[in-house]
Structure formats: C-alpha cells, structure tokens
Amino acid sequence: MIDSEILSVKQRFGIIGNSSLLNHAIKVAVQVAPTDMTVLITGESGSGKESFSKIIHQVSKRKHGQFIAVNCGAIPEGTIDSELFGHEKGSFTGAHEARKGYFEVTNEGTIFLDEIGELPLSTQARLLRVLENGEFIKVGSSKVVKTDVRVVAASNVDLIKAVEKGKFREDLYYRLSTVPIYVPPLRERGNDVELIFRKFASDFSEKYRVKPIVLTSDAKDILLKYRFPGNIRQLKNLVEQISVLSTNSREINSATLIGYLPQQSSNLPALYNSPDKDDFSERDILYKVLFDMKKDMSELKKLVHKVMSDSKNTSQILSEHEDLFKTIEENESPHQLDTPYRLDVDEPQHNTPLPVKIQEQPPIEDIQDITHEMEDDESLSIEKKEKELIVKALQKNNNRRKNAARDLGISERTLYRKIKQYEIEE
Numbered sequence: 392m393i394d395s396e397i398l399s400v401k402q403r404f405g406i407i408g409n410s411s412l413l414n415h416a417i418k419v420a421v422q423v424a425p426t427d428m429t430v431l432i433t434g435e436s437g438s439g440k441e442s443f444s445k446i447i448h449q450v451s452k453r454k455h456g457q458f459i460a461v462n463c464g465a466i467p468e469g470t471i472d473s474e475l476f477g478h479e480k481g482s483f484t485g486a487h488e489a490r491k492g493y494f495e496v497t498n499e500g501t502i503f504l505d506e507i508g509e510l511p512l513s514t515q516a517r518l519l520r521v522l523e524n525g526e527f528i529k530v531g532s533s534k535v536v537k538t539d540v541r542v543v544a545a546s547n548v549d550l551i552k553a554v555e556k557g558k559f560r561e562d563l564y565y566r567l568s569t570v571p572i573y574v575p576p577l578r579e580r581g582n583d584v585e586l587i588f589r590k591f592a593s594d595f596s597e598k599y600r601v602k603p604i605v606l607t608s609d610a611k612d613i614l615l616k617y618r619f620p621g622n623i624r625q626l627k628n629l630v631e632q633i634s635v636l637s638t639n640s641r642e643i644n645s646a647t648l649i650g651y652l653p654q655q656s657s658n659l660p661a662l663y664n665s666p667d668k669d670d671f672s673e674r675d676i677l678y679k680v681l682f683d684m685k686k687d688m689s690e691l692k693k694l695v696h697k698v699m700s701d702s703k704n705t706s707q708i709l710s711e712h713e714d715l716f717k718t719i720e721e722n723e724s725p726h727q728l729d730t731p732y733r734l735d736v737d738e739p740q741h742n743t744p745l746p747v748k749i750q751e752q753p754p755i756e757d758i759q760d761i762t763h764e765m766e767d768d769e770s771l772s773i774e775k776k777e778k779e780l781i782v783k784a785l786q787k788n789n790n791r792r793k794n795a796a797r798d799l800g801i802s803e804r805t806l807y808r809k810i811k812q813y814e815i816e817e
Contacts (some may be wrong), residue, residue, distance in 0.1 A: 400417055406439075408583035413583065427541055430569070433572070437622035437623055438576050438623060444460065448503075458501045458503070471510070472517065473492065474492060475493050476530065477490050477529040483530065486530075494538050494540055502542055504543070505544075507550075518542075525537060578618045584614055604637060607642060780799065781806065781810065
C-alpha cells in the first residue's frame with residue numbers, strides 16, 4: 392500500500408499520527424478487510440482498537456450490512472449467551488418472549504467482540520461453533536440457526552497466558568487469530584502524542600468556544616515523556632480538562648501541565664492481571680513465616696556465638712533472650728532445642744532467674760561447622776513449609792477444614808486443593 396492510500400484511510404476515519412507501527416496496523420487492516428477472515432486486534436485499553444474494527448467493516452464487501460460492537464466484559468455472565476445468540480420464550484425466568492441475538496441480527500454484517508478474553512468458557516464453545524460452521528443454537532431451543540457474520544475480536548490482555556491458565560480455549564484463540572493486528576500504545580508512537588494533543592485542543596476550542604490551548608517547548612518535552620497508561624482516552628480527557636479549567640493563560644508551560652498529570656510511581660508498565668485474592672493471602676502468609684524463621688535463626692546463631700565465646704555469662708545472656716527461646720519452644724518441642732548444643736531451658740516461675748543447663752558444649756573451633764549446618768537448615772522450600780503449616784493447622788483444628796482455612800488465611804476451596812496436591816492424610 393502506498394502512502395497516499397494510508398493517508399486516505401486516516402482522513403476517512405479520523406486517525407491522527409505518522410508512526411511506523413500505526414501505519415503498519417492500518418495497512419494490515421485494509422489488506423484483510425475484503426476477505427471474510429477472522430481478525431484479532433490486540434492492544435492496551437484506550438489505544439483505539441474499535442477504530443480498526445470499523446476500518447475492516449467499512450472497507451469490506453459487508454459495509455452495507457449491520458455493524459455491532461459488543462463489550463463482552465460489560466455483559467453479566469448469566470445473560471451473555473442470550474445477548475449473543477438469542478433465546479426462546481420461557482427458556483429462563485423473565486424470558487416472556489423470544490429474542491434475537493446479535494449473531495442473528497448482524498447476518499451478512501460484522502460483529503466486533505471487544506474484551507473477548509472476558510467470555511465464559513461455555514460461551515467460548517458456542518462462539519467456536521459459529522466461527523467453524525456458521526451456526527448456533529438459541530438458549531432454550533434445539534433448532535440450529537445459520538448465520539453469515541464476520542467476526543472481529545479485540546483484547547487488552549495476553550490471551551496466550553489466559554490459555555495457559557485455562558481461562559481461554561486454545562482452539563478458539565487460534566481460530567480468532569487468523570490475522571492478528573497490533574495497535575501500539577500511545578507511548579510507542581513518538582511525536583504522534585503532540586499531534587493528537589493539538590487535534591483535541593482544536594476540537595475542544597470549537598466545542599466550548601474558547602481559544603485553543605498551546606504547549607510551550609518544555610511542556611512538549613513533559614508530554615512526550617509521559618507514559619499515558621490510559622492511552623488516547625486519557626490524553627483526550629486531559630486536553631478537555633485543561634481547555635476548560637485553564638482560564639488564566641492559554642499557553643501551557645511544564646509546571647501547569649504537570650499539575651494536571653496524575654503522578655506515576657514507576658516507569659514500569661501496569662500489570663494486566665492481578666493474582667487471585669486467595670492465592671495472594673496464602674503467599675503473603677508463607678513469606679511472612681519464612682522471613683520470621685530466617686530472622687529467628689540469625690538471632691539464634693548470634694546468641695550461640697556469644698554463649699560459646701563467654702560461657703561465664705551464659706545464664707545472663709539466655710535470660711536476656713528469653714522471648715526467642717520461648718518462640719522456638721512453642722513451634723518445636725517443649726523444653727528442648729533441636730540444635731547441636733541441646734540447651735535444656737526450664738520455664739521461669741514468678742520472675743526467678745532462668746535456670747539453664749548446658750549439655751555437651753562443643754569446643755570453640757567447631758562453631759564454623761555448626762553455623763554452616765544451621766545455614767543449610769535455612770534452605771527450606773516454600774512447598775515444604777506450606778505443607779507443614781497446613782498439617783499443623785489441621786491438627787490444631789481436629790481436621791476441621793473450615794477452621795484450619797480460617798487460621799491459615801485462605802479459602803476452604805484453596806485448602807482442599809492444597810491437601811490433594813501434597814497428598815495430606817487427614
């Protein structure tokens with residue numbers, strides 16, 4: 392495609408920018424539009440993926456058919472099958488009459504499925520049948536309905552990772568991504584940010600009948616360095632906000648611009664997916680236990696070194712570290728420490744000095760070997776400690792999973808999965 396053709400598409404659909412990534416995406420969209428191939432558009436939220444779906448529809452032979460954009464993440468799971476494929480009268484509570492779904496309404500047209508990664512697995516199976524055979528079954532019906540619909544899908548999440556986690560069907564992914572189109576985020580488009588800023592400034596000056604805002608050279612530098620996690624949508628809101636609120640001067644310097652930009656704590660890109668609540672709580676508890684163990688072990692090594700170095704003051708030293716030995720007694724076995732020193736410590740009674748009997752004290756020269764052995768004990772895997780914690784919690788609560796899960800800070804479902812994983816006998 393020559394540059395004049397790309398420019399024509401940009402003017403027709405109001406696309407601003409000259410970056411190579413943007414031009415390549417437009418070129419692929421126009422090339423695939425005349426076919427009936429399924430297209431998967433990927434890119435961050437707010438980067439303009441829907442504009443590319445409109446390009447594909449308007450340049451195709453289906454441009455006289457209907458175009459419908461559906462946000463899959465905005466439709467409740469219980470009603471999305473009915474919205475997409477329709478339902479028969481009485482098929483569920485509230486279905487007072489039959490209804491046509493989007494795939495029936497857009498016959499010979501194009502349907503744009505935005506945020507397709509949010510589709511339930513059962514709906515994904517229905518969609519796969521439409522893509523492969525051009526047919527579907529309404530909710531509450533047994534009759535097969537034929538349809539001729541061009542599907543353009545979009546996602547702002549990594550569908551490959553969703554496939555690996557079992558949240559997205561692998562066969563559907565490869566069926567959708569016949570032709571992939573990547574829409575670059577605003578931070579990867581270089582000077583396009585300034586061009587889009589000027590376009591929005593002109594639009595809002597006409598809308599609100601005010602003089603358009605302009606940026607000083609230092610403000611332009613700030614604008615180009617900002618990451619814009621919300622992409623074009625965020626930039627548009629920013630320009631509108633400044634156009635309305637900046638009444639003192641229409642020339643925006645760096646200090647003024649920074650005042651309107653939200654502060655970013657990091658230059659790293661935002662994460663798409665956050666961990667499940669149960670997994671986060673479980674991991675947090677395990678890390679805390681391991682860090683506490685390491686801290687206690689370090690304190691114990693220092694204490695033993697002092698004891699070996701100054702045996703005359705053993706009772707005084709151990710009395711000063713009474714809390715450390717009390718913690719170890721509670722977690723291991725009473726009145727005995729499982730170390731090469733075997734210190735027998737009796738519980739204090741009514742604030743009396745802590746009696747201590749040292750058995751088989753090794754010579755000073757053996758301290759290095761003992762310290763090395765303690766360091767080896769610190770090399771505990773997370774899985775091993777996790778299993779020990781679960782066993783202790785079950786024993787404490789007489790194998791009552793609900794109570795054990797509450798003590799561990801995880802859900803009963805997660806606890807049941809861990810019991811099966813580690814083959815713990817209750």
